[in-house]
Amino acid sequence: MPEAALADVKILDLMWAIAGPAATRMLADYGAVIVRVESPKHTDICRTIMPFHELPPESESAVLFHNMNAGKRMLTLDLGTPAGREVLLDLVRWADVVTEAYSAGTMQAMGLDYEALRAVNPSLIMLSTCLMGQTGPLARYAGFGNLAHSITGFGALCGWPDRAPAGPFGAYTDYIAPRFSAAVILAALDHRRRTGEGQFIDLAQAEASLHFLAPAILDYTVNGRIRSAHGNADDEAAPHGVYPAAGDDRWIAIAVHDDAQFAGLASVLGDEGLTRDPRFASGAARRANVAALDAAITAWTAVRDAHAAEAALQAAGVPAAVVAGSAELCADPQLIHREHVRRLAHPTYGTTPVENARSLLSRTPAVVAGDAPTLGRDNYEVLAAILGYDDDRISELVAAGALG
Amino acid sequence: MLSPYRVLDLTRSRGHLCGQILADLGADVVQVEPPGGSPTRRRGPFVDDVPHVDRSLAWWSENRNKRGITLDLDDARGRELLHRLVDSADFLIESEAPGVQAARGLDYASLAAVNPRLVYVSITPFGQTGPKAAWADSDLVLLAAGGPLRLNGDADRAPLRLGVPQAYAHAAAEAAGAALVAHHERMRSGRGQHVDVSAQQAVTLATQSYLLSAAVGFPDARRIAGGAGIGPLSIRFVYPAADGYVSVTFLFGSSVGHFTRRLMHWIAEEGGCDAATRDKDWIGFLDRMFAGEESFTELFRTQELVADFTRTRTKAELLQAALERDLLIAPVATTREVVDNVQLAARDYWQTLAHPELDRAVRYPGPFARLSATPLRYRRRPPTVGEHNREIFGGELGLDDAELARLGAGGVI
Numbered sequence: 001m002p003e004a005a006l007a008d009v010k011i012l013d014l015m016w017a018i019a020g021p022a023a024t025r026m027l028a029d030y031g032a033v034i035v036r037v038e039s040p041k042h043t044d045i046c047r048t049i050m051p052f053h054e055l056p057p058e059s060e061s062a063v064l065f066h067n068m069n070a071g072k073r074m075l076t077l078d079l080g081t082p083a084g085r086e087v088l089l090d091l092v093r094w095a096d097v098v099t100e101a102y103s104a105g106t107m108q109a110m111g112l113d114y115e116a117l118r119a120v121n122p123s124l125i126m127l128s129t130c131l132m133g134q135t136g137p138l139a140r141y142a143g144f145g146n147l148a149h150s151i152t153g154f155g156a157l158c159g160w161p162d163r164a165p166a167g168p169f170g171a172y173t174d175y176i177a178p179r180f181s182a183a184v185i186l187a188a189l190d191h192r193r194r195t196g197e198g199q200f201i202d203l204a205q206a207e208a209s210l211h212f213l214a215p216a217i218l219d220y221t222v223n224g225r226i227r228s229a230h231g232n233a234d235d236e237a238a239p240h241g242v243y244p245a246a247g248d249d250r251w252i253a254i255a256v257h258d259d260a261q262f263a264g265l266a267s268v269l270g271d272e273g274l275t276r277d278p279r280f281a282s283g284a285a286r287r288a289n290v291a292a293l294d295a296a297i298t299a300w301t302a303v304r305d306a307h308a309a310e311a312a313l314q315a316a317g318v319p320a321a322v323v324a325g326s327a328e329l330c331a332d333p334q335l336i337h338r339e340h341v342r343r344l345a346h347p348t349y350g351t352t353p354v355e356n357a358r359s360l361l362s363r364t365p366a367v368v369a370g371d372a373p374t375l376g377r378d379n380y381e382v383l384a385a386i387l388g389y390d391d392d393r394i395s396e397l398v399a400a401g402a403l404g
Numbered sequence: 405m406l407s408p409y410r411v412l413d414l415t416r417s418r419g420h421l422c423g424q425i426l427a428d429l430g431a432d433v434v435q436v437e438p439p440g441g442s443p444t445r446r447r448g449p450f451v452d453d454v455p456h457v458d459r460s461l462a463w464w465s466e467n468r469n470k471r472g473i474t475l476d477l478d479d480a481r482g483r484e485l486l487h488r489l490v491d492s493a494d495f496l497i498e499s500e501a502p503g504v505q506a507a508r509g510l511d512y513a514s515l516a517a518v519n520p521r522l523v524y525v526s527i528t529p530f531g532q533t534g535p536k537a538a539w540a541d542s543d544l545v546l547l548a549a550g551g552p553l554r555l556n557g558d559a560d561r562a563p564l565r566l567g568v569p570q571a572y573a574h575a576a577a578e579a580a581g582a583a584l585v586a587h588h589e590r591m592r593s594g595r596g597q598h599v600d601v602s603a604q605q606a607v608t609l610a611t612q613s614y615l616l617s618a619a620v621g622f623p624d625a626r627r628i629a630g631g632a633g634i635g636p637l638s639i640r641f642v643y644p645a646a647d648g649y650v651s652v653t654f655l656f657g658s659s660v661g662h663f664t665r666r667l668m669h670w671i672a673e674e675g676g677c678d679a680a681t682r683d684k685d686w687i688g689f690l691d692r693m694f695a696g697e698e699s700f701t702e703l704f705r706t707q708e709l710v711a712d713f714t715r716t717r718t719k720a721e722l723l724q725a726a727l728e729r730d731l732l733i734a735p736v737a738t739t740r741e742v743v744d745n746v747q748l749a750a751r752d753y754w755q756t757l758a759h760p761e762l763d764r765a766v767r768y769p770g771p772f773a774r775l776s777a778t779p780l781r782y783r784r785r786p787p788t789v790g791e792h793n794r795e796i797f798g799g800e801l802g803l804d805d806a807e808l809a810r811l812g813a814g815g816v817i
Contacts, residue, residue, distance in 0.1 A: 005589035045659035051622035138747035147734035150651035157567035169555035179577035186584035199777035214465035242562035255542035337534035353619035359582035362598035
């Protein structure tokens with residue numbers, strides 16, 4: 001078994017919430033050594049977000065927190081104490097990369113901005129990621145992904161034409177930005193390997209996420225068109241929608257992009273005549289007459305089990321999928337095939353589930369390592385094995401309250 | 405930053421964003437299209453709504469900073485030319501259905517024999533193998549199969565997707581990071597590998613870990629308009645404004661409860677609620693609900709009270725107040741408002757690229773990150789069909805004009 005892909009990468013991780021830790025989680029999966037520092041006084045908001053192992057939750061009940069931080073070493077540090085800051089600077093000396101996701105200005109206020117950290121580690125790479133970026137009139141605008149997806153235009157494009165904006169669900173830009181953060185960190189490491197030069201990276205969640213809306217942005221900057229929410233309608237595919245299946249709140253998504261898929265749909269519906277009907281003779285015709293098709297599909301799906309409908313449509317080459325909830329996702333044969341749900345040992349609950357890496361590398365696959373990343377779990381290991389502190393020094397730190 | 409490296413981008417209609425991210429990071433990315441141009445070029449919207457292979461905004465969205473060549477990979481001469489390009493390439497990205505490249509002799513095993521250092525990235529709907537590997541897909545279907553769709557929409561209507569396709573953007577951006585993981589390892593071992601990315605698996609990140617609810621016996625999240633429902637609890641983010649909508653993080657707990665407290669103080673100052681409501685324990689509100697000391701009725705009452713207040717203010721007024729009073733409120737911005745955003749303007753975010761063949765200058769979303777030593781540069785507008793055939797086949801592979809003409813006439817390029 002070859003050494004893990006990123007086994008030689010050392011990251012001091014001051015991220016919190018979702019967008020930041022999700023990026024370093026990806027690097028941890030491939031073997032990067034990550035020391036995640038958490039303030040014992042102001043613990044990560046993810047510890048208070050559902051789903052939980054139990055209600056009411058305690059600090060280690062949050063599945064989201066463990067999922068975002070699996071494979072990282074966890075150190076508690078009170079950066080308000082001089083001793084805590086000394087430990088932090090030793091970790092900066094150790095690290096290749098420092099990542100942080102506080103509101104803009106927070107690191108400066110603590111005297112821990114890039115210039116200060118580079119003074120102790122001249123080739124340091126530092127990534128700061130916040131909602132709107134480190135500079136500009138809204139730099140200090142605090143907020144989470146639900147605000148970021150609203151201010152960047154995702155919300156206005158998600159809904160029904162006759163209703164208020166409906167989504168997207170949760171902190172949507174938090175699921176986009178981490179991909180860009182991980183890629184830019186790795187590119188900066190490559191540059192440093194070749195030149196010895198570190199640098200500061202300012203990644204605004206808003207600026208990265210807008211690349212997922214580029215077609216709508218260009219439609220405005222080029223054509224002056226302001227796109228609006230239009231339910232599940234598609235610019236090209238028709239029929240294209242989410243249809244009710246038998247049972248309570250059961251749904252199946254169906255999308256028809258071409259004549260072959262439409263012929264498959266017609267055969268599944270048992271109405272080959274649809275393919276000879278001039279109202280449905282082309283993509284444009286199907287879009288114009290989609291209401292009649294939607295009605296025919298609904299009449300067929302509404303009395304069928306969602307999985308049976310999915311199987312029949314896929315067998316005929318029609319893009320279709322059950323709208324899956326948690327139970328179906330955890331039991332999904334394809335996700336099981338890719339070992340998507342893993343379990344880590346957890347001191348309270350026996351095990352806690354986490355998601356796997358989302359890419360399969362043939363020679364150096366991801367390894368989700370270690371136990372549940374509980375608060376302060378690795379304090380001794382980090383201080384003794386990574387920083388080389390002796391037991392006296394560690395006792396002093398505990399006495400000085402540096403570890404909280 | 406990645407300027408020493410060559411990427412061959414074979415993605416056909418999905419996954420172009422992976423190559424664009426590497427191109428934005430400085431790599432020399434060559435987009436390889438079938439003769440006549442990529443199917444993506446036939447997707448709208450189009451410049452002035454005139455369909456044309458060199459006017460597709462779907463194409464422009466994901467192919468900036470790349471060079472473009474045409475090559476028929478179903479033709480033996482085309483594959484021979486590709487092999488010559490693979491010989492000096494560092495990355496290859498493709499998005500064919502599993503098995504298609506193997507049938508052409510262009511799968512990882514075949515090309516690793518040509519260039520063992522190659523990092524070969526495959527972006528597919530469900531992955532290379534497994535029971536759903538051959539399933540028919542689309543954006544909507546992948547969002548359904550990966551979980552985000554069910555969480556999104558109005559409770560009394562069907563689950564809902566975003567109006568701009570997202571699934572392959574997630575997969576492609578994931579793939580860019582994974583490709584660089586493999587690259588990092590190659591710099592030690594000298595060996596490439598195959599990177600297999602599934603769009604279904606990529607979009608699971610957008611469930612915010614609710615995918616795992618069933619694994620711990622926790623209730624599944626429910627879709628509600630502009631928020632989320634869990635059990636009897638409704639979290640509502642979208643509130644009306646005088647001129648549209650805003651998103652308000654009206655939540656509780658030690659990290660965000662003080663924002664809610666400040667909001668309620670503002671509402672009370674303006675006469676929108678009484679002192680007793682203002683002075684509730686907004687940090688401990690959820691704990692008090694679990695303890696039965698606060699009720700859902702009370703939560704819904706205060707949500708309505710917040711709505712009655714925001715409805716009297718414009719989006720701009722609410723954002724201004726958020727900045728002055730440190731509140732968690734954001735406008736639900738239209739695309740125009742995004743392009744006019746003062747923060748993005750102050751940071752000089754938008755980048756203009758000239759499209760001389762159309763006599764236009766086009767504003768694009770700007771660099772996804774700001775780097776102090778190696779700023780990301782927009783060096784090239786997206787290529788027109790076959791724009792760099794002569795430069796690459798002639799200049800780099802050394803084909804002469806007669807050979808190029810023969811390949812053109814034969815439909816190979």
